[in-house]
Amino acid sequence: MPLGLFALVAVGVHASADLVDDKVLSLVDALDAWADGVLAQWNSTAAWVDRIGPLQRTVIARLVALAWELAVDALVVLPQLGYGEADEHEAKFSFRKETWRTLFARVNRQPTPMRLVRPFVTAVFVGGGAYAVARLVESTLFVALQADVVTPSVAEGLARGLGVAAMLLVLASHGWRAVLRALEHADAACEARVKLAKSPWPVGLWGSVLSLPLAVALLLQAQNLLALVR
Amino acid sequence: MTDVFRANSRGLFDFLAAALCLWAAAWHTPVGALVRGGIAKVSGSKSEGRPLLAYFSGGVYDAREIEVPVTPVLPDTLPSEVLAIVPPGTALGRGAFAVLSRQPASVRASAEQLGQRYQLASLQTPDDVATLVSRAKVDFVTDEGAVLALFAGPELARYAVSRARAEGRAPTLEVLSTQLPPGSTTFFEATSQALMFGTAYGLSWPVAPSTRVTSPFGSRNHPTLGRQQLHTGVDLSVAEGTQVKVVADGIVKRASEDAVNGKVIIIDHGRGVTTAYCHNSRLLVTTGEAVTAGQVISESGNTGRSTGPHLHYQLELGRRPVDPFVFRGHKPVAELPTVPSPANPRPVVPLAPPPGPSKALKAAFDAVGAAPPEATEVPP
Numbered sequence: 001m002p003l004g005l006f007a008l009v010a011v012g013v014h015a016s017a018d019l020v021d022d023k024v025l026s027l028v029d030a031l032d033a034w035a036d037g038v039l040a041q042w043n044s045t046a047a048w049v050d051r052i053g054p055l056q057r058t059v060i061a062r063l064v065a066l067a068w069e070l071a072v073d074a075l076v077v078l079p080q081l082g083y084g085e086a087d088e089h090e091a092k093f094s095f096r097k098e099t100w101r102t103l104f105a106r107v108n109r110q111p112t113p114m115r116l117v118r119p120f121v122t123a124v125f126v127g128g129g130a131y132a133v134a135r136l137v138e139s140t141l142f143v144a145l146q147a148d149v150v151t152p153s154v155a156e157g158l159a160r161g162l163g164v165a166a167m168l169l170v171l172a173s174h175g176w177r178a179v180l181r182a183l184e185h186a187d188a189a190c191e192a193r194v195k196l197a198k199s200p201w202p203v204g205l206w207g208s209v210l211s212l213p214l215a216v217a218l219l220l221q222a223q224n225l226l227a228l229v230r
Numbered sequence: 231m232t233d234v235f236r237a238n239s240r241g242l243f244d245f246l247a248a249a250l251c252l253w254a255a256a257w258h259t260p261v262g263a264l265v266r267g268g269i270a271k272v273s274g275s276k277s278e279g280r281p282l283l284a285y286f287s288g289g290v291y292d293a294r295e296i297e298v299p300v301t302p303v304l305p306d307t308l309p310s311e312v313l314a315i316v317p318p319g320t321a322l323g324r325g326a327f328a329v330l331s332r333q334p335a336s337v338r339a340s341a342e343q344l345g346q347r348y349q350l351a352s353l354q355t356p357d358d359v360a361t362l363v364s365r366a367k368v369d370f371v372t373d374e375g376a377v378l379a380l381f382a383g384p385e386l387a388r389y390a391v392s393r394a395r396a397e398g399r400a401p402t403l404e405v406l407s408t409q410l411p412p413g414s415t416t417f418f419e420a421t422s423q424a425l426m427f428g429t430a431y432g433l434s435w436p437v438a439p440s441t442r443v444t445s446p447f448g449s450r451n452h453p454t455l456g457r458q459q460l461h462t463g464v465d466l467s468v469a470e471g472t473q474v475k476v477v478a479d480g481i482v483k484r485a486s487e488d489a490v491n492g493k494v495i496i497i498d499h500g501r502g503v504t505t506a507y508c509h510n511s512r513l514l515v516t517t518g519e520a521v522t523a524g525q526v527i528s529e530s531g532n533t534g535r536s537t538g539p540h541l542h543y544q545l546e547l548g549r550r551p552v553d554p555f556v557f558r559g560h561k562p563v564a565e566l567p568t569v570p571s572p573a574n575p576r577p578v579v580p581l582a583p584p585p586g587p588s589k590a591l592k593a594a595f596d597a598v599g600a601a602p603p604e605a606t607e608v609p610p
Binding site for chain 2: 001003004005006007008010011013014015017018021029033036037040041046049050053054055057058059062063065066069070073129132133135136137139140142143146152156166169170172173174223224226227
């Protein structure tokens with residue numbers, strides 16, 4: 001289960017990193033143009049102009065996107081591995097409304113960036129991840145079925161149905177658990193800081209700052225979900 | 231939920247969901263690629279994972295795709311590069327034909343079947359492929375969809391296009407590549423290469439076609455730096471103030487000035503194709519502006535690191551500089567065989583950009599014939 005949660009959120013993080021890499025490339029292009037302009041002003045540095053070609057700029061931009069994704073994986077997704085349902089009591093505990101109520105009450109009482117951002121970004125990544133799973137199931141089934149088994153239109157209908165079913169299954173089984181774990185982790189990290197008589201505000205700030213733009217980028221593509229019913 | 235499913239059923243569903251998530255992560259994320267690569271290394275098997283950076287932007291229009299080695303059988307009479315010239319209008323067909331010729335027999339047979347579906351007896355020439363693409367476009371909406379149908383088959387292409395449209399996104403190749411499972415990568419590589427080549431073959435020339443080339447593409451001793459360096463474009467000898475025309479529709483990515491390139495314009499033509507025009511005396515467009523083929527975008531000059539008035543014209547495919555002469559399509563060429571024969575078992579195909587300098591290419595163009603010089607041109 002913890003591995004499944006990690007995988008689900010990681011897929012969502014990659015879906016959003018894939019959306020922003022073009023923006024990163026534009027930024028790298030603009031930085032390179034600016035640097036070329038500066039370097040070209042002096043004879044001693046003019047030879048450095050155009051040293052970084054378009055191919056290198058693409059590689060740099062993709063490396064930045066990859067590093068961004070891996071950083072979010074490490075800071076935000078990795079704690080999902082801490083999810084545990086060792087016994088039936090714990091399993092029931094996570095189903096209970098009181099668990100959610102208690103955690104949200106703490107968020108209300110002492111809102112910190114981590115308590116506010118982590119559940120939100122995790123929920124968005126879960127949505128993106130579940131959609132990616134649905135699309136993978138749907139396309140793989142379509143390719144497998146349409147070859148010899150059934151007509152393409154039947155294959156498309158079957159694949160679509162099973163894709164939607166896969167998404168619902170993943171959300172029902174893993175979606176809420178991932179959000180709960182994010183809330184729980186944020187709460188535990190903040191509480192540990194409070195016990196040390198320090199402000200919980202800066203806890204997990206890097207993870208929040210890095211993950212929020214990715215989540216927003218993914219949210220802006222939310223209309224893609226409509227494809228499941230079109 | 232507890233009322234609907236028994237505990238052990240829930241366990242099965244949870245397991246299934248976890249398995250699906252792990253499967254998706256293994257195929258869809260760089261982390262998954264790292265893990266699969268590690269497993270392959272330990273087990274001594276070959277990893278099927280793409281390079282890590284190819285997990286971004288669908289891996290289409292990448293420079294690595296134009297590095298495919300090509301060894302066509304060519305007549306001895308003309309340099310091979312001359313064969314790359316195509317008349318305007320069949321550019322996409324030429325690009326697709328070039329890539330199709332290098333595909334496995336199964337893909338070529340599937341393309342032939344698609345051709346028959348669109349009343350084409352065979353796909354022996356670039357024109358046949360151009361006709362097929364234009365007919366298929368009616369069903370597959372865009373060039374991207376039609377060319378994908380050529381390599382992946384009509385059903386997969388139709389599916390990818392319909393899913394892209396269902397998402398409300400334009401069916402660009404990047405979007406289409408996200409609609410099919412990971413095993414379809416090779417189809418998208420072929421399609422993106424065909425579209426890149428096709429777009430490049432459709433480019434015109436920024437100044438008069440017969441303009442003298444003072445420095446061709448390739449490695450050279452740099453005139454001002456005095457060391458061996460790759461010349462990433464061609465230097466065209468034009469007088470200061472000569473009108474420079476954009477070679478195809480596109481968007482201005484950069485219109486700026488620096489001490490090396492002088493006043494420079496970079497145009498993005500889409501499908502991984504960009505062109506650059508350096509050392510101008512005056513820029514007539516601004517960054518972000520849309521330009522149409524033949525539009526005057528600047529006046530040539532001698533700005534930046536330049537030893538005399540000229541235009542440095544550069545073509546990039548997949549963000550890698552290539553020799554623009556390879557894709558130049560404005561000079562007349564003799565009729566050349568494109569159909570496979572016993573003596574020439576492989577059809578003559580346009581080349582992937584050659585890695586070295588192209589002085590022979592320039593000489594070949596000059597030998598083939600030039601258009602009458604224009605008023606703005608500097609006599610050789």
